[in-house]
Structures are given as C-alpha cells and as structure tokens.
Amino acid sequence: xxxxxxxxxxxxxxxxxxxxxxxxxxxxxxxxxxxxxxxxxxxxxxxxxxxxxxxxxxxxxxxxxxxxxxxxxxxxxxxxxxxxxxxxxxxxxxxxxxxxxxxxxxxxxxxxxxxxxxxxxxxxxxxxxxxxxxxxxxxxxxxxxxxxxxxxxxxxxxxxxxxxxxxxxxxxxxxxxxxxxxxxxxxxxxxxxxxxxxxxxxxxx
Amino acid sequence: xxxxxxxxxxxxxxxxxxxxxxxxxxxxxxxxxxxxxxxxxxxxxxxxxxxxxxxxxxxxxxxxxxxxxxxxxxxxxxxxxxxxxxxxxxxxxxxxxxxxxxxxxxxxxxxxxxxxxxxxxxxxxxxxxxxxxxxxxxxxxxxxxxxxxxxxxxxxxxxxxxxxxxxxxxxxxxxxxxxxxxxxxxxxxxxxxxxxxxxxxxxxx
Numbered sequence: 001x002x003x004x005x006x007x008x009x010x011x012x013x014x015x016x017x018x019x020x021x022x023x024x025x026x027x028x029x030x031x032x033x034x035x036x037x038x039x040x041x042x043x044x045x046x047x048x049x050x051x052x053x054x055x056x057x058x059x060x061x062x063x064x065x066x067x068x069x070x071x072x073x074x075x076x077x078x079x080x081x082x083x084x085x086x087x088x089x090x091x092x093x094x095x096x097x098x099x100x101x102x103x104x105x106x107x108x109x110x111x112x113x114x115x116x117x118x119x120x121x122x123x124x125x126x127x128x129x130x131x132x133x134x135x136x137x138x139x140x141x142x143x144x145x146x147x148x149x150x151x152x153x154x155x156x157x158x159x160x161x162x163x164x165x166x167x168x169x170x171x172x173x174x175x176x177x178x179x180x181x182x183x184x185x186x187x188x189x190x191x192x193x194x195x196x197x198x199x200x201x202x203x204x205x
Numbered sequence: 206x207x208x209x210x211x212x213x214x215x216x217x218x219x220x221x222x223x224x225x226x227x228x229x230x231x232x233x234x235x236x237x238x239x240x241x242x243x244x245x246x247x248x249x250x251x252x253x254x255x256x257x258x259x260x261x262x263x264x265x266x267x268x269x270x271x272x273x274x275x276x277x278x279x280x281x282x283x284x285x286x287x288x289x290x291x292x293x294x295x296x297x298x299x300x301x302x303x304x305x306x307x308x309x310x311x312x313x314x315x316x317x318x319x320x321x322x323x324x325x326x327x328x329x330x331x332x333x334x335x336x337x338x339x340x341x342x343x344x345x346x347x348x349x350x351x352x353x354x355x356x357x358x359x360x361x362x363x364x365x366x367x368x369x370x371x372x373x374x375x376x377x378x379x380x381x382x383x384x385x386x387x388x389x390x391x392x393x394x395x396x397x398x399x400x401x402x403x404x405x406x407x408x409x410x
Binding site: 001002003004005006007008010011013014015017018019020021025027028029030031032033034036038041042043044045046047048049050051052053054055056063064065066070071072088089090092093096097 | 206207208209210211212213215216218219222223224225226230232233234235236237238239241243246247248249250251252253254255256257258259260261268269270271275276277293294295297298301302
C-alpha cells in the first residue's frame with residue numbers, strides 16, 4: 001500500500017502486528033482513531049501503555065492482577081485445598097462466569113507445544129509443585145483445552161504430581177448441553193459412549 | 206465479563222470501542238500485547254498517540270499528509286487541471302494503486318448522509334469551489350461509492366459546480382472485469398445494458 005503519510009504508515013504497521021488484523025483492517029481502525037477526539041485517542045494509547053507497564057501477576061496463582069496477591073487467592077471464602085489448573089486468564093474468567101467453582105486457580109501461562117518451542121520450563125510448573133508440597137492441597141483439576149497441546153501438558157503434569165497424595169481429576173468431556181447428536185463429531189460421540197456415566201450421576205449439577 | 210484486573214478491564218474497554226471489535230476480540234488483542242516485550246508495546250502506544258497529535262491534512266486536497274501540502278499536490282508531474290473527487294484517504298490509495306491516474310485529488314472527508322447527521326457543511330465543499338474558481342481546472346471526476354450517500358453527494362456537488370465551464374464526469378459503472386454475468390445483481394446488469402458502449406471504446410485502457 002502507498003501511504004500518503006509516514007505517521008499513518010507507522011500506526012497501520014503497528015496495528016497489523018495484532019493477531020487476525022491485516023493491513024486493510026488496520027487502516028480502517030487507524031482512520032477510525034483519527035476521527036476521534038484527541039483526548040479519546042490519548043486515553044486509548046495510555047490504557048495500553050499503562051497495562052503493559054503496571055500489570056502484575058498474582059504471586060500464588062500467576063493470574064493477571066493489580067496486586068501482589070489476586071482477589072481469588074486473597075479471599076477467605078475460597079476453598080484453598082482445591083486447585084484448578086488452567087492455561088491463561090481467559091479460562092479463569094470463563095470458569096468464574098459459571099459460578100460453579102469455589103476453589104482457587106493455578107495459571108500455567110501456556111501449554112506444552114514443541115511446535116511453538118514451548119517446553120515445561122516456560123510454564124509455571126515449579127510453583128505448582130511448591131504449592132502441592134505445602135500439603136494443604138487435597139485435589140487438583142486439570143481444566144485444559146481438549147487439544148494435542150492440552151493432553152500433552154496434562155500427561156506431563158500428571159507424571160510430576162502423581163507421587164503426592166492428592167486427587168487428580170480433569171473436567172468432564174462429552175456432548176455439550178443443547179448439542180444435537182447428529183452434529184457431534186465421531187471422536188466426541190464415541191468417547192462419550194465409552195465413558196458413559198450412571199444416569200443418577202448425570203442429574204447432579 | 207469479570208476481569209481480575211482494572212488495568213486489563215480498561216484496556217479491553219478501549220479496544221472494544223474500535224469498529225468491529227467486540228469484548229472477546231478485544232481481550233484476545235490485549236492479552237497478545239501483554240505477551241509482547243515492553244518496548245514493542247510502547248512503540249504501539251506511541252505510534253497511535255503520535256498519529257493523532259501530529260498528523261496534518263494537505264491544505265489543497267485535504268488528504269492525510271505529514272506536510273502542509275501533500276506529495277501529490279506538490280508534484281510537478283501531476284496534471285493540476287484534472288481533479289478526482291473522493292470520500293477519504295483510502296480511496297486515494299486505491300486509485301493510486303491502479304497507476305492509471307495522473308491528476309490530483311480532492312478529499313471530501315465523508316459523504317452527505319442525513320441519517321448520520323452529515324450535511325454538505327461537514328464536507329470540504331467550499332475549498333473545492335475555491336479550487337475551481339482559479340480557472341485552472343478543466344475536468345473533475347466524481348469517484349464516489351455507488352451508494353445512496355454517494356449519489357446524493359454527486360447530485361449536490363453537480364448543482365454547485367455546473368456553472369463552471371469544466372467537464373464533469375463520474376467513474377464508469379458496470380460489470381467488474383472477471384465478473385460472471387449470472388452472479389451480477391439485476392440493477393448493475395440492467396444499467397450496464399442501458400449504458401452500453403461502442404465495442405471499440407471498450408478496448409481502450
């Protein structure tokens with residue numbers, strides 16, 4: 001693209017670096033910002049810069065936080081003996097939105113993925129082991145994506161934690177509520193038959 | 206959404222204001238930025254703030270520019286007697302990319318749209334009239350979108366400029382090159398039959 005201004009070109013180039021944003025979308029977003037009032041754009045720019053420079057990660061669970069210890073870890077109402085292991089802060093938000101979970105979290109910060117050069121040392125594994133060594137934890141739940149990377153990570157973590165006397169569980173996999181059988185993929189359907197549960201158990205929420 | 210951090214929430218809120226960006230996309234973009242190095246994010250933030258504060262508009266054609274007079278208007282190679290009237294800088298870029306146009310531009314900065322509260326006084330119409338009053342201009346080309354707003358704007362501008370002794374033309378409308386007849390909408394096809402051109406004329410590029 002031939003830009004009539006270097007400033008415009010720079011801003012478009014920066015926006016194009018975002019995931020899923022191409023040059024045309026970037027230009028549209030930049031022209032939108034150009035049409036806004038200066039204080040508005042300044043607010044936008046400052047929010048980003050402030051986020052990156054001042055954000056903290058909870059020292060216990062590594063979730064994004066404004067303080068040393070996040071609200072969940074600091075809360076007296078949460079069950080500290082139950083740890084849900086997730087990939088990132090989006091998963092914490094998704095589980096919190098269900099209002100079904102009263103334990104605490106451990107945010108790994110990624111999944112093991114040799115293809116992307118992410119190994120166990122890039123994740124918050126050691127601090128998880130340290131949390132288990134205190135002896136306060138009774139159960140850990142793996143709530144990771146049902147992908148190759150998720151399964152690899154669970155496999156690795158399970159090996160690291162299985163000598164602790166704790167319950168190790170994973171979130172249930174099967175057909176989604178509201179899902180129609182004929183549209184479910186074969187693997188999920190096959191596995192959901194193989195891992196069928198007693199009818200009474202399926203009723204408890 | 207329940208955010209674990211106010212800084213995160215602020216940044217997501219700012220990104221959500223962009224056109225076509227919802228909360229989930231905004232969160233994805235913000236988390237992407239969080240994973241980048243601090244100088245990278247600072248560059249992103251500064252490019253936006255700089256763009257808004259330092260950008261200039263060409264005093265002749267109102268195109269986005271780093272200088273008082275844009276490169277196109279300042280160039281001796283461009284035909285100053287031919288003005289192409291466009292909506293915004295994206296149209297200038299699109300036409301420049303064709304390498305088929307050697308005149309100059311006039312950027313209106315929008316189209317007349319009563320629904321959005323945009324009237325003629327919001328557009329760069331007076332400065333267009335001033336350019337025509339110098340007597341240097343021999344032809345103007347309307348290169349506006351083939352929409353209700355575009356047609357309204359052409360209709361209005363035509364009334365304002367028709368007393369000048371200049372040629373007034375619009376870009377050709379019809380079936381796109383490479384377009385298959387059966388997929389063309391009825392209006393375009395019908396109009397392209399009604400406004401058919403001699404075969405010899407259609408060959409000149």
